Amino acid sequence: MxxxxxxxxxxxxxxxxxxxxxxxxxxxxxxxxxxxxxxxxxxxxxxxxxxxxxxxxxxxxxxxxxxxxxxxxxxxxxxxxxxxxxxxxxxxxxxxxxxxxxxxxxxxxxxxxxxxxxxxxxLPEKHAQVAIFNNIMINYSAQQVLIDEQVVDFEKKQYQLIAFLSLNPGQVFSREKLYEKLWGYDATGDARVITEHIRRIRNIFSQFKVATPIETVWGVGYKWQG
The missing domain is CATH 3.40.50.2300 (Response regulator)
Structure with missing residues (x-):
């Protein structure tokens, strides 16, 4: 088609x-x-x-x-x-x-x-279908994040950030690298948008009284603390 x-x-x-x-x-x-x-x-x-x-x-x-x-x-x-x-x-x-x-x-x-x-x-997805981090479950095939079995409403890029970081736990990525991964190497936008998306992700997790697994590594970038 x-x-x-x-x-x-x-x-x-x-x-x-x-x-x-x-x-x-x-x-x-x-x-x-x-x-x-x-x-x-x-x-x-x-x-x-x-x-x-x-x-x-x-x-x-x-x-x-x-x-x-x-x-x-x-x-x-x-x-x-x-x-x-x-x-x-x-x-x-x-x-x-x-x-x-x-x-x-x-x-x-x-x-x-x-x-x-x-x-x-x-591109087809080539990763695990589901991952669980304490009471957070990520369903990669459905592109959903659930907390205590409740679906959390994340924007597309916010979900993609969560998915990418959670599939590479413990690995530190700079804002620029994350921007390149999500928007493509030829995008002309500003990598500072990553900071704003992560701020919003943390706010949403906090509303569910859950600490976000996305950790800031000062002066370097971000990593998923699984």
Whole structure:
């Protein structure tokens, strides 16, 4: 089955350019388009495998839309935007975005990023199905974390952090290495988003009165204390 990519942008020239590029260079991908946040949400039942999302939309800003999308879909989101501040990048990635491409952009580079994300999404899982750490259970096949048999609601990247660290207990990883593992070596975002995700993971664990097994190794990075 062909993968589907949803492009969300209110600029007709951008949509026309990307539609032509997909037809010529990415013809094995089914293209869906939306010119507003509302239209994008209406397209989600078609289960796109990846979403290209402009932050500046006429009805819903891209950050708010990302929150809405993440309640429905775990598909990778690549932001397409003229915003280039570190604050915007960290905010977008911490809300559940996966990559950031600034306008104007290279079509060849964008195409490479799309292929890389779709390739990572299609890779089969090659690890244990379930791991238990005291009263924390991680079901890797279902991509769930349970505490005392209760499913805990983590965002996609938060779960991926937990899964990666728990599969490598005792090994210390820098923020940069974790960012590379989760977003890909060619991502252009900010590794500081890792710190924010870990802070949120710890807050969620604390709500269940459980100490997070993610330990800070000062000046180095983080490790899973299993």
């Amino acid at each position: 062909q993968p589907k990519v949803l492009i969300v942008d209110d600029d007709p020239a951008i949509l026309k350019m990307l539609t032509r590029y997909f037809r010529l260079k990415l013809s094995n991908i089914t293209l869906l388009t939306a010119d507003s946040g509302t239209s994008a949400l209406n397209q989600l039942p078609q289960n796109p495998n990846l979403i290209l999302l402009d932050i500046n939309l006429p009805d819903i800003d891209g950050f708010t839309l990302t929150n809405k999308i993440r309640k429905i879909s775990t598909s990778p989101i690549i932001f397409l935007t003229a915003r280039v501040t570190d604050q915007d990048k960290v905010r977008g990635l911490s809300l559940g975005g996966d990559d950031y491409v600034t306008k104007p952009f290279s079509l060849a580079e964008l195409g490479a990023r799309i292929k890389a994300h779709l390739r990572r999404e299609s």
